[in-house]
Amino acid sequence: MYSVGIIGCTGAVGQEMIRVLGERNFPMNELHLFASSRSAGKKFETSLGEIEVEEFELEKAKNLDIVLMAVSGDFAKQYGPQIAEGKAIVIDNSSAFRYEENIPLVVPEINANKAKGAKLIANPNCTTLILAVALYPIHREFNVKKTIVSTYQATSGGGAPAMAELEEQTKNYLEGKEVTNEKFAHPIPFNLIPQIDKFQENGYTKEEMKVTWETRKIFGEEDMLISCTAVRIPTFRAHAESVTIETEKEITPEQAREILAKAPGVKVVDNPDELEYPMPLTATKQFDVEAGRIRQSLVFDKNGIDFFVCGDQILKGAALNAVQIAECLV
Numbered sequence: 559m560y561s562v563g564i565i566g567c568t569g570a571v572g573q574e575m576i577r578v579l580g581e582r583n584f585p586m587n588e589l590h591l592f593a594s595s596r597s598a599g600k601k602f603e604t605s606l607g608e609i610e611v612e613e614f615e616l617e618k619a620k621n622l623d624i625v626l627m628a629v630s631g632d633f634a635k636q637y638g639p640q641i642a643e644g645k646a647i648v649i650d651n652s653s654a655f656r657y658e659e660n661i662p663l664v665v666p667e668i669n670a671n672k673a674k675g676a677k678l679i680a681n682p683n684c685t686t687l688i689l690a691v692a693l694y695p696i697h698r699e700f701n702v703k704k705t706i707v708s709t710y711q712a713t714s715g716g717g718a719p720a721m722a723e724l725e726e727q728t729k730n731y732l733e734g735k736e737v738t739n740e741k742f743a744h745p746i747p748f749n750l751i752p753q754i755d756k757f758q759e760n761g762y763t764k765e766e767m768k769v770t771w772e773t774r775k776i777f778g779e780e781d782m783l784i785s786c787t788a789v790r791i792p793t794f795r796a797h798a799e800s801v802t803i804e805t806e807k808e809i810t811p812e813q814a815r816e817i818l819a820k821a822p823g824v825k826v827v828d829n830p831d832e833l834e835y836p837m838p839l840t841a842t843k844q845f846d847v848e849a850g851r852i853r854q855s856l857v858f859d860k861n862g863i864d865f866f867v868c869g870d871q872i873l874k875g876a877a878l879n880a881v882q883i884a885e886c887l888v
């Protein structure tokens with residue numbers, strides 16, 4: 559049995575970590591819930607009963623077996639390595655360590671072996687994770703040469719306060735009150751925003767570049783060609799992605815469907831006659847990523863397909879993947 563800590567337990571990701579640890583019966587006999595002094599004293603129901611939130615303390619975290627971090631990148635940078643110097647193995651959800659060569663970036667369905675022996679492990683970006691679980695099995699069989707992705711990302715990707723902004727500002731809009739924006743660059747109700755994170759010198763945003771950088775690292779394919787357009791939309795939860803791929807080997811939609819039906823972490827939802835395809839409302843709170851709308855590409859013909867994926871980015875894109883990594887270590 560293991561002692562586990564969650565840092566950032568009150569946030570969008572931390573709350574799901576509590577639930578996922580319980581639902582998957584993670585073998586733990588101790589659970590510590592850490593947050594800032596603002597939340598110390600709050601209580602949450604867990605699989606080990608009601609637990610009170612503690613203000614984060616480095617020494618306490620260092621002495622646990624496994625620490626799941628669901629805090630900002632700055633916090634992770636400051637404390638992650640220090641916690642890992644102790645007894646604990648740290649699994650971090652921020653982008654602080656994802657691009658460091660000696661820190662593994664792990665998706666258990668793809669590269670679980672990389673987690674073995676590591677003291678600090680990075681959890682990939684949520685958009686990348688949802689793409690990767692569906693793209694990798696196709697890549698393994700058909701060698702994906704080029705990938706073009708457009709995303710439709712939920713507000714909760716920006717954390718609990720961003721989701722609250724959608725709710726509050728939608729109410730304001732409908733009541734004819736002034737609509738403001740704090741978490742997003744523009745008002746989000748009845749809008750969409752083709753900017754997530756900061757613009758880079760090449761004109762892409764950091765979120766878009768994360769999809770390229772991280773997919774390459776996870777797949778171990780340094781030169782893989784991937785471009786992404788990341789868009790924030792006014793949904794609460796679950797990111798959707800439209801994906802076009804060019805493959806080296808010829809591929810048919812039936813072959814892709816067959817591979818995805820067997821792929822761990824993927825559920826094929828592809829029945830247009832019954833109006834069934836991946837959607838945020840159906841993917842929300844599901845562990846599997848939905849994949850559907852699989853069709854031959856009109857551009858790449860026999861060497862390409864188009865498909866659509868949708869996954870709960872707080873679960874597979876963060877909390878679930880982190881717990882799955884922890885499961886690889888026990």
Ligand SMILES: NC(=O)c1ccc[n+]([C@@H]2O[C@H](COP(=O)([O-])OP(=O)(O)OC[C@H]3O[C@@H](n4cnc5c(N)ncnc54)[C@H](OP(=O)(O)O)[C@@H]3O)[C@@H](O)[C@H]2O)c1
Nearest residue numbers: 566568569570571593594597628629651652715717718876
């Ligand atoms: N949301 C997503 O879909 C998603 C997906 C993948 C990865 N991530 C990443 O996961 C991390 C957490 O994201 P989130 O969306 O869950 O954020 P969030 O909802 O804003 O939650 C942030 C958490 O950090 C805690 N915190 C802040 N300052 C702290 C301090 N000084 N000491 C201890 N705890 C502190 C907060 O506790 P208080 O209640 O005390 O303020 C809260 O529990 C981020 O790095 C994010 O990029 C998020």
